[in-house]
Amino acid sequence: MNELSRAQIRDLMAQVLKNQDKELPADDAAQLREIGFRSLDFSELALRVEDETGEELNFDAPGLRRIATVGDVLDFLVELQQQ
Amino acid sequence: MSDLADTQLVPPSSVVLVSGGSRGLGLAIVTALLDEGVRVAAFARTVTPELEKLAAEHPDRVHVGSVDVTDLRAAQGFVREVEQRLGPIDGIVNNAAIGQDSLHVHTATDDIARIIETNLTAPLQLTRLVVRRMLGKGLRGRIVNITSICAQRGFPGLVAYSATKGGMDAATRSLARELGGRMLVNAVAPGFFASEMSAVLGPTQLDQIVRRTPTGHLTEPVEVVPVVRMLLREHTNINGQVIVVDGAASI
Numbered sequence: 001m002n003e004l005s006r007a008q009i010r011d012l013m014a015q016v017l018k019n020q021d022k023e024l025p026a027d028d029a030a031q032l033r034e035i036g037f038r039s040l041d042f043s044e045l046a047l048r049v050e051d052e053t054g055e056e057l058n059f060d061a062p063g064l065r066r067i068a069t070v071g072d073v074l075d076f077l078v079e080l081q082q083q
Numbered sequence: 084m085s086d087l088a089d090t091q092l093v094p095p096s097s098v099v100l101v102s103g104g105s106r107g108l109g110l111a112i113v114t115a116l117l118d119e120g121v122r123v124a125a126f127a128r129t130v131t132p133e134l135e136k137l138a139a140e141h142p143d144r145v146h147v148g149s150v151d152v153t154d155l156r157a158a159q160g161f162v163r164e165v166e167q168r169l170g171p172i173d174g175i176v177n178n179a180a181i182g183q184d185s186l187h188v189h190t191a192t193d194d195i196a197r198i199i200e201t202n203l204t205a206p207l208q209l210t211r212l213v214v215r216r217m218l219g220k221g222l223r224g225r226i227v228n229i230t231s232i233c234a235q236r237g238f239p240g241l242v243a244y245s246a247t248k249g250g251m252d253a254a255t256r257s258l259a260r261e262l263g264g265r266m267l268v269n270a271v272a273p274g275f276f277a278s279e280m281s282a283v284l285g286p287t288q289l290d291q292i293v294r295r296t297p298t299g300h301l302t303e304p305v306e307v308v309p310v311v312r313m314l315l316r317e318h319t320n321i322n323g324q325v326i327v328v329d330g331a332a333s334i
Contacts, residue, residue, distance in 0.1 A: 043188055058191040061184045061240045065285045 028071030095316040096174025103179030105131040108304040124165040126150040152179040152205040173224035177206035187242040202247035228270040259323030274329025298330030
């Protein structure tokens with residue numbers, strides 16, 4: 001399977017934010033709440049990852065509730081691709 | 084042919100089939116009906132020790148079985164067993180359902196199909212099966228569909244689930260018309276329970292619902308049971324209705 005690296009996902013995340021005139025901080029510990037990255041932005045990012053890899057990523061909502069930082073987003077999507 | 088209404092009253096149900104009767108609301112319904120002296124047939128994918136215990140306590144009035152509601156042949160077999168052991172079924176509670184907790188765009192297509200099959204297709208098939216037998220025997224009976232506040236109000240993460248519950252609410256109305264007073268067909272739509280299916284909403288969302296609920300608490304199965312019992316057992320003229328039990332959270 002054509003998996004995206006953590007760095008590639010980070011680039012896509014930066015694009016999602018840039019489209020909203022927001023910036024992605026370099027620090028993985030940055031809080032999503034502070035940078036204005038919302039749950040539908042996460043959906044958009046996941047769908048962009050799907051577009052790149054050609055594989056659907058299906059997941060339940062409870063996992064999303066634990067996501068609070070930029071690092072959490074990247075970890076979640078890296079792990080999800082491996083499932 | 085005339086489709087004039089039938090004016091004879093529908094008697095209280097005496098043999099009630101409960102799908103998904105092994106835990107939660109289903110188990111509470113089975114328990115309450117037994118307390119009332121009704122004969123009860125309950126099935127679920129897995130028969131829990133709690134349901135086994137009820138069956139052991141009331142061997143003459145309970146029939147339980149491990150049946151997946153989506154397995155129509157197994158459901159048919161179960162209905163035949165029930166009729167032999169307890170007598171003709173004259174009440175159904177369509178309670179078995181599976182939950183959902185995923186955004187629509189991230190829900191696997193197979194999961195959407197499974198939710199619809201379990202929560203909409205299966206209860207329609209089961210109802211058809213039992214109503215055919217009731218009509219064929221000239222019996223009058225009662226049908227109670229357990230739906231959800233999701234059928235009337237929007238909640239994220241519950242798109243397919245809500246669609247199935249809305250479908251059952253709609254079917255309730257049409258079936259009540261179609262059965263022309265020979266059967267009373269109603270739905271009970273609980274708000275969110277603190278347990279089980281409401282793992283669908285996060286603690287923050289549940290807190291928000293509680294704050295907006297005039298009665299100040301989430302619905303408990305024990306608060307829904309009397310309504311189901313009434314619809315199955317009391318003489319009322321309630322037919323084709325969806326009764327919401329949610330402490331006015333949705334009002």
